Amino acid sequence: MTTTSAIFAFPADLIRRAARGTALPVATILLLALTLWYAGTVFLNAAVVTDQYQRDRKTSWTTEEFIADTMSMERPVLPAPHQVAAELEKSIFGVRLTSKRNLLYHAWVTFSAAFLGFGFGNLLGIALAIAIVHLKSLERALLPWVIASQTVPTLAIAPMIIVVLGSIGFVGLLPKALISTYLCFFPVTIGMVKGLSSPEPIQLDLLRTYSASEVQTLRYLRLPASLSFLFPSMKVAVALAIVGAIVGELPTGAQAGLGARLLAGSYYGQTVQIWSALVAASVLSGASVGLIDLGERWLDRRLGGQR
Amino acid sequence: MKRDPVLIIALALAGLALFLPLGGASWTAAPMAFALWLAMFAASAFQTLRPLPTTRAFVLLAFAALAGGYSLLQLIEAGANGGEALALWTGLASLFFLIWRVVERAAMLGIERPGIATLIAAPLIFGIWLLYVWQVLVLGFKVPGVLLPAPSVICAALIGARETLAADFVQTFIKAVIPGFFIGGGAGFVTGLLVDHMPFLQRGLLPLGNLVSALPIVAVAPIMVMWFGFDWQSKAAVVVIMTFFPMLVNTIAGLEALGRIERDLMATYAASYGQTLSMAKLPAALPFVFNALKVNSTLALIGAIVAEFFGTPIVGMGFRISTEVGRMNISMVWATIAVAAVAGSASYGLIALAERRFTFWHPSFRKP
Known part of the structure; x- marks a missing residue:
């Protein structure tokens, strides 16, 4: 980390080092995005505000007043960032943690389904990959269908699957988790097939000279070699798992979760609520990716990897 | 000489299926299914005892799988369904092992002489097998169409x-x-x-x-x-x-x-x-x-x-x-x-x- 080690350095030096690192560029882009967002707020809400003024027979207004009005609407076309922040603050700290109006509660509901599905998806993906790597005919016969399985618009039929599973007694967490599983086994399978077959022939030959069994080869060579492929796949998979859980909450059956918040917001035109649910979903998936990154670093150190 | 264990399992299950109860139907009441099943058994047995080279083995086993698959569909039509039709499910398991070998032969064909037809053969057969299992499970267990329609019904809707x-x-x-x-x-x-x-x-x-x-x-x-x-x-x-x-x-x-x-x-x-x-x-x-x-x-x-x-x-x-x-x-x-x-x-x-x-x-x- 360039920036942390440079904290005690001379300020000019600090700025130069920050510019070479990623922190300053990222901050700049974020600032740019925020500016664009504010501009978009004024631009997109302008028509509604003008309309309102005409209805109120208001004939003259200052620019500042106009801009302030575009940013403080009840149901804006695009809410301003600070409105979303205020809504987030209100729905996280303003109500009890266990209350159904608390956003953290909804985020937890979504996260638990996504996490369960992510676990299943990883197990399924790794099992499939091990089978594919060990049975040559399976690679030809099964792998194309693994790819084709993802062209089925699962997200699009998720509501139907939820309804069907609900009618045969599966309710609550499991149906949502199944959708997450279906979405996230794919990157894991593809990454693990690549990772498990990544050892060089010379390494496989070495294990053969040790007369290692297939299981031992898997345990001591293939699995460790596949880790650097597994973690990037898991990062993709966890994001997909969260998307799957959110879409699984869209049918009316789900009363809780970020997806239910999105749908409710969309029904009642509560744009600020939609955006705050969106932000919560983004933070959730960003944090999950970060968590996996931490796990990757930890495991890497444990296995004596050098970075 | 070593016999192919996968085919032996398939044969054993296929033979077993002939003696298990068939739910609402019986082998004697469905002579067509019986004949096809015997044809499947004979073809698989031939390949087990006198193994043919890849291409001919593939043709023979694919024929056996087709006959066996059609036979099971006939049985369902004759009234075999539900959990008590043990012969049906044993037969399906037997077909699974047979298909395993067919897919493997097809994959080997794709390696031996690469071409579009031989390369897509293995995944295609596997896909058809998946659809077939879906069809047999839905029809065999009489799954209501509201839950999961059979592929044939979907095709008709299409x-x-x-x-x-x-x-x-x-x-x-x-x-x-x-x-x-x-x-x-x-x-x-x-x-x-x-x-x-x-x-x-x-x-x-x-x-x-x-x-x-x-x-x-x-x-x-x-x-x-x-x-x-x-x-x-x-x-x-x-x-x-x-x-x-x-x-x-x-x-x-x-x-x-x-x-x-x-x-x-x-x-x-x-x-x-x-x-x-x-x-x-x-x-x-x-x-x-x-x-x-x-x-x-x-x-x-x-x-x-x-x-x-x-x-x-x-x-x-x-x-x-x-x-x-x-x-x-x-x-x-x-x-x-x-x-x-x-x-x-x-x-x-x-x-x-x-x-x-x-x-x-x-x-x-x-x-x-």
Whole structure:
């Protein structure tokens, strides 16, 4: 980390080092995005505000007043960032943690389904990959269908699957988790097939000279070699798992979760609520990716990897 | 000489099936099924005792599998169903082991003499087997059509409602997915090119772009419907947003992928920026761009269909799915899903073909 080690350095030096690192560029882009967002707020809400003024027979207004009005609407076309922040603050700290109006509660509901599905998806993906790597005919016969399985618009039929599973007694967490599983086994399978077959022939030959069994080869060579492929796949998979859980909450059956918040917001035109649910979903998936990154670093150190 | 254990298991199960109860039917009441089953048994037994070389073994076993498969369908028609039709399920298990060998022989054929027919044989047979198992399970256990329709019923719905499905396809795929896919991908690519000029922006955009492509972008669908209205424009907008970031991230990473030596070489030629771009950087970026196109081809369809759940005119694949679910007309839903899956696979396949064409030099296409 360039920036942390440079904290005690001379300020000019600090700025130069920050510019070479990623922190300053990222901050700049974020600032740019925020500016664009504010501009978009004024631009997109302008028509509604003008309309309102005409209805109120208001004939003259200052620019500042106009801009302030575009940013403080009840149901804006695009809410301003600070409105979303205020809504987030209100729905996280303003109500009890266990209350159904608390956003953290909804985020937890979504996260638990996504996490369960992510676990299943990883197990399924790794099992499939091990089978594919060990049975040559399976690679030809099964792998194309693994790819084709993802062209089925699962997200699009998720509501139907939820309804069907609900009618045969599966309710609550499991149906949502199944959708997450279906979405996230794919990157894991593809990454693990690549990772498990990544050892060089010379390494496989070495294990053969040790007369290692297939299981031992898997345990001591293939699995460790596949880790650097597994973690990037898991990062993709966890994001997909969260998307799957959110879409699984869209049918009316789900009363809780970020997806239910999105749908409710969309029904009642509560744009600020939609955006705050969106932000919560983004933070959730960003944090999950970060968590996996931490796990990757930890495991890497444990296995004596050098970075 | 060692006999093939997989075929021996298949034979044992097939023999067992002849003596197990058949639920509502019996082997004697279905002579056609009985004859076919014996033919399957004989062909498999022949291959077990006197193994043929790959091609002929494949033909013989494929014939056996067809006969056995048809025999089980006849049994179901004759009234065998439910948990007590043990012979049916033992027969299905026996077919599983037989198919295992057929698929393996087909895969070996693909290795021995590569060609389009032999290369797609193994996955094709496996796919047909999956559909067959689905059909037998649904018919055999009498699963209500509301839960899961049989493939034959879905196929009938597909043919019966082809005009509606075609209209939905045009509305969703032609009007929303294709423009959105090209606009989103094009915008991502151009932004990537522009950003490549400015290393500062590039370093800022890459981590953020990675973050954004991990976000549940589908969730902007209700907002887009609010902004752009109910017709295809809002769906195209969702597709644009969904396809933009994967393309941006991949373009940036791809333009970065050019090695130091190649850069230096272009510099010694005194190549201009445009020349370096067109002759070295773009070709190096192509594999990444194709990667993004592949990811986008499935994302785009999903985006458009999900966006239709939040408001749509009375046509479109997402609309069809949500209304037919409401009417409990599940076979129509599955027909729409089949159309979507075929469209998705076809676009994926087209892009994969183009990839082979344009990046034939890439290591992953080298013959082993």
